[in-house]
Amino acid sequence: MSESAVTNILVAGIGGQGVMTAADIIASTALAMGLDVKKTEVAGMAQRGGVVTSHVRFGEKVLSPSIPPGEAEILLAFEPAEALRWSSHLQPDAMAMVNTFAQEPPVVSIGLFDYPENPMADMARLPLSLYHYDAGHAAIELGDRRLVNSIMLGAIADHLPFPAEALLESLLQRFARKGEKLLQLNQQAFELGQSAFS
Amino acid sequence: MNAVNPVTATQRQFISGNEAVAQAARDAGCRVAAAYPGTPSTEILEYVANYSDLYAEWSINEKVSLEVAIGASMSGSRALCAMKHVGLNVASDALMTQTLIGAVGGLVIVVADDVGLSSSQNEQDSRYWGRFAHLPVLEPSDAQEAYQLTRTAFDISEQFEVPVIVRLTTRICHVKGVVVAEPAVQHEVSGFQKDPTRFVMVPGNARHRIPKMLARDGILKDFAEQSELNRIDPGSDPRMGIVTSGAAYYHVKEAFPNAPVFKLGFSHPAPIERIRAFADSVETLVVVEEVEPLLETELKAAGIALKGKDLLPRIGELTPAVLRPELSSLIGIELKSASLIPTAEVFPRPPTMCVACPHLGIYYCLAHLRNTIISGDIGCYTLGAGHPWNALDTCISMGASLSMAVGLDKGRAPGDEKKNVIAVIGDSTFLHMGMQGMLDITYNNANVTVLLLDNRAVGMTGGQNAPSSGLNLRGEETCQVDFRKLCEALGVKPERITELNPYELPTLFKALRSETKVEGPSVIITNQPCVLTERYSQLPPLKVDLDKCTGCSNCLDVGCPAILVERRETVIKPNGREKELSFVKIDTAACTGCDLCTDTCAPDAIVPAINTNAINAVEVK
Ligand SMILES: Cc1ncc(C[n+]2csc(CCOP(=O)(O)OP(=O)(O)O)c2C)c(N)n1
Ligand code: SF4
Ligand code: SF4
Ligand code: SF4
Numbered sequence: 001m002s003e004s005a006v007t008n009i010l011v012a013g014i015g016g017q018g019v020m021t022a023a024d025i026i027a028s029t030a031l032a033m034g035l036d037v038k039k040t041e042v043a044g045m046a047q048r049g050g051v052v053t054s055h056v057r058f059g060e061k062v063l064s065p066s067i068p069p070g071e072a073e074i075l076l077a078f079e080p081a082e083a084l085r086w087s088s089h090l091q092p093d094a095m096a097m098v099n100t101f102a103q104e105p106p107v108v109s110i111g112l113f114d115y116p117e118n119p120m121a122d123m124a125r126l127p128l129s130l131y132h133y134d135a136g137h138a139a140i141e142l143g144d145r146r147l148v149n150s151i152m153l154g155a156i157a158d159h160l161p162f163p164a165e166a167l168l169e170s171l172l173q174r175f176a177r178k179g180e181k182l183l184q185l186n187q188q189a190f191e192l193g194q195s196a197f198s
Numbered sequence: 199m200n201a202v203n204p205v206t207a208t209q210r211q212f213i214s215g216n217e218a219v220a221q222a223a224r225d226a227g228c229r230v231a232a233a234y235p236g237t238p239s240t241e242i243l244e245y246v247a248n249y250s251d252l253y254a255e256w257s258i259n260e261k262v263s264l265e266v267a268i269g270a271s272m273s274g275s276r277a278l279c280a281m282k283h284v285g286l287n288v289a290s291d292a293l294m295t296q297t298l299i300g301a302v303g304g305l306v307i308v309v310a311d312d313v314g315l316s317s318s319q320n321e322q323d324s325r326y327w328g329r330f331a332h333l334p335v336l337e338p339s340d341a342q343e344a345y346q347l348t349r350t351a352f353d354i355s356e357q358f359e360v361p362v363i364v365r366l367t368t369r370i371c372h373v374k375g376v377v378v379a380e381p382a383v384q385h386e387v388s389g390f391q392k393d394p395t396r397f398v399m400v401p402g403n404a405r406h407r408i409p410k411m412l413a414r415d416g417i418l419k420d421f422a423e424q425s426e427l428n429r430i431d432p433g434s435d436p437r438m439g440i441v442t443s444g445a446a447y448y449h450v451k452e453a454f455p456n457a458p459v460f461k462l463g464f465s466h467p468a469p470i471e472r473i474r475a476f477a478d479s480v481e482t483l484v485v486v487e488e489v490e491p492l493l494e495t496e497l498k499a500a501g502i503a504l505k506g507k508d509l510l511p512r513i514g515e516l517t518p519a520v521l522r523p524e525l526s527s528l529i530g531i532e533l534k535s536a537s538l539i540p541t542a543e544v545f546p547r548p549p550t551m552c553v554a555c556p557h558l559g560i561y562y563c564l565a566h567l568r569n570t571i572i573s574g575d576i577g578c579y580t581l582g583a584g585h586p587w588n589a590l591d592t593c594i595s596m597g598a599s600l601s602m603a604v605g606l607d608k609g610r611a612p613g614d615e616k617k618n619v620i621a622v623i624g625d626s627t628f629l630h631m632g633m634q635g636m637l638d639i640t641y642n643n644a645n646v647t648v649l650l651l652d653n654r655a656v657g658m659t660g661g662q663n664a665p666s667s668g669l670n671l672r673g674e675e676t677c678q679v680d681f682r683k684l685c686e687a688l689g690v691k692p693e694r695i696t697e698l699n700p701y702e703l704p705t706l707f708k709a710l711r712s713e714t715k716v717e718g719p720s721v722i723i724t725n726q727p728c729v730l731t732e733r734y735s736q737l738p739p740l741k742v743d744l745d746k747c748t749g750c751s752n753c754l755d756v757g758c759p760a761i762l763v764e765r766r767e768t769v770i771k772p773n774g775r776e777k778e779l780s781f782v783k784i785d786t787a788a789c790t791g792c793d794l795c796t797d798t799c800a801p802d803a804i805v806p807a808i809n810t811n812a813i814n815a816v817e818v819k
Pocket of ligand 1: 234235236237260282284285288318319576577578579596623624625626627628651653655656657658659728
């Protein structure tokens with residue numbers, strides 16, 4: 001098997017944003033497509049506002065669960081500074097989908113460290129195809145912060161080696177038992193992501 | 199005897215190594231499973247608890263969990279206990295003697311090493327315990343193998359009457375992969391058969407068990423030489439052959455797809471002769487092991503030439519990114535630079551306490567007390583060592599806050615008489631290993647003020663139940679520890695025990711000031727739940743009235759992540775000095791209205807955030 005047969009997706013954000021859930025949905029879609037899949041989870045301290053990443057790798061056969069630095073092909077970043085933090089993990093010409101809704105940690109808020117002045121401008125200087133959108137505010141407008149997750153999934157839906165519908169279906173499966181309203185909201189968020197990030 | 203149970207269908211599942219271990223235990227007919235939570239192993243028992251057909255418990259600590267499993271094994275049941283690496287240190291007293299007795303029902307000890315230190319106080323290599331306690335060690339490389347090897351571990355345990363260690367690492371526990379399960383079996387329980395010469399380890403009996411244990415070592419060694427759990431992946435390029443195990447196996451395969459690989463599933467005792475033959479078939483032999491050079495040392499002692507930790511790091515994961523630069527030169531490959539995109543300098547995002555955490559008020563007070571030595575422990579409250587509190591002076595092992603406080607008190611330097619020794623410990627940690635230290639404080643009349651932070655849960659590992667919750671692993675009601683009575687029973691004078699609400703800052707300050715002043719042991723117990731648990735109930739959020747905010751930044755010292763700086767200003771005070779002001783805002787979507795910060799705000803700028811619901815409520819009145 002050749003290395004390029006494996007798709008490497010890096011999902012990054014901070015604790016409580018639903019990074020793991022998004023990664024899980026991508027991974028389970030790949031599984032449903034009959035592929036071999038590995039997905040890392042960094043749990044434990046993650047719930048307390050720390051950096052969270054998940055590596056999703058799928059293809060005919062996946063070996064190491066970690067994406068080597070410089071080999072991620074898609075970055076799905078839930079926060080702009082996190083996008084910048086992880087950009088060196090990408091291969092040149094990789095695709096980066098970034099939620100521009102910034103979240104300052106306390107160490108920045110109290111003035112110990114600075115938040116990058118314009119993380120998207122910094123990223124634009126890198127050899128990447130960069131797409132960005134304020135999914136945070138969009139989710140709040142849709143009525144629930146947690147919809148960021150579905151917007152971001154929509155963002156990469158048309159860039160995976162399987163149909164967008166398959167990803168949407170895995171997403172909606174999670175809400176199947178939670179009522180029609182949530183189902184619709186998530187579909188709406190997903191479709192918003194699909195169009196807003198293109 | 200194993201009877202095949204036709205119920206379980208085979209299918210591709212996408213599960214983590216932890217879940218795979220749980221499922222394997224169930225499918226192997228395991229009847230008793232016990233653990234104390236600890237990253238990265240915690241989820242194993244949480245998954246086991248989903249199977250109603252076996253007994254599963256949160257134990258009080260790891261030693262207890264191992265002893266529960268040992269008891270079950272002695273009654274002929276298959277039993278499993280799971281723990282993080284440091285847990286086996288706690289359980290080791292039982293382990294080192296149980297090895298003489300061996301196992302009756304399959305006895306499997308799952309131990310998860312935090313290679314890479316994602317959430318632990320050290321990084322130790324549990325494979326040592328296999329050597330120290332003369333036990334076989336199995337090392338799965340992914341979730342599928344975690345499933346298979348856990349099942350095999352039960353068989354090996356019974357075949358050789360030996361407890362078996364299944365060694366996981368964070369990359370196995372927390373990586374999801376495709377797992378295909380095998381048909382479940384039921385295990386017949388033989389029942390407890392009295393056998394004092396084997397089960398009663400007094401010197402006269404133990405002496406006779408030692409030769410048996412040593413003979414078992416030899417038998418296990420022969421087994422390792424034969425076992426299919428150890429195998430060779432032939433490779434097209436014999437210039438470098440690699441011996442490896444665990445998570446490192448797939449890293450090796452990824453980094454050097456053409457290298458011949460000797461993969462150890464049954465890694466101790468090692469199949470030295472097979473490795474010797476493998477070494478002869480390659481130009482250079484390299485041992486890739488996480489993390490200590492254990493196998494390396496054994497192979498060298500057997501006269502096998504190799505490379506190992508002379509090239510590779512002794513800490514952290516051996517990922518392809520680590521292996522490639524270190525080993526490529528051995529096969530004459532020139533590395534293209536791994537990453538073309540430069541690393542950006544971005545601020546750190548350290549973990550911090552949750553919005554409205556009941557520990558926040560404690561640390562606000564501790565940060566404002568002078569002349570203290572704060573003996574810390576392990577739990578969410580360890581974060582009190584960080585910003586903005588910087589109010590924790592030690593952290594070593596669970597329960598150490600109390601016993602170390604005795605030493606910090608008795609070992610004071612002359613001139614340090616005025617320093618107050620304060621020990622901070624959580625409910626679960628107190629019950630795990632803190633009670634002994636508490637008794638040591640009272641028994642030896644140490645001058646220590648104990649802060650027992652009872653949030654009714656094991657917060658650090660995700661809010662699991664504990665005896666302080668009054669709920670067991672499955673969430674069923676059970677006895678709830680009464681800490682006041684417990685401390686009294688441990689010798690603390692009733693008038694030196696204060697129970698209080700940690701959100702009431704003035705009460706807290708007062709209690710701390712008065713209790714540190716009196717000589718001798720005293721205990722302050724907090725009584726509000728961890729916000730991540732169902733016990734916690736949220737109140738309407740607050741906001742900052744910017745017209746009233748003076749920018750004094752007092753409320754920021756609380757350390758609640760919902761309080762953010764809106765704007766900074768530098769002003770010149772009447773005395774000519776510069777002063778930095780921080781005007782704040784509250785993230786109302788995150789604030790749970792705990793009210794803690796209002797006590798820190800002199801101008802009463804922190805007020806209810808009146809939302810539409812609240813307005814409606816007023817109108818209805
Ligand atoms: C011997 C050992 N076992 C388990 C752990 C994992 N662990 C860290 S802190 C902790 C308990 C925290 O609970 P508690 O003391 O109630 O404090 P909280 O986190 O709820 O504030 C556990 C289980 C450990 N560090 N060491
Ligand atoms: S998990 Fe619970 S105890 Fe830990 S920081 Fe959060 S609220 Fe506090
Ligand atoms: S304590 Fe009150 S006045 Fe001071 S910064 Fe906070 S809100 Fe403003
Ligand atoms: S009331 Fe204050 S301390 Fe409590 S959650 Fe809200 S902002 Fe945080």
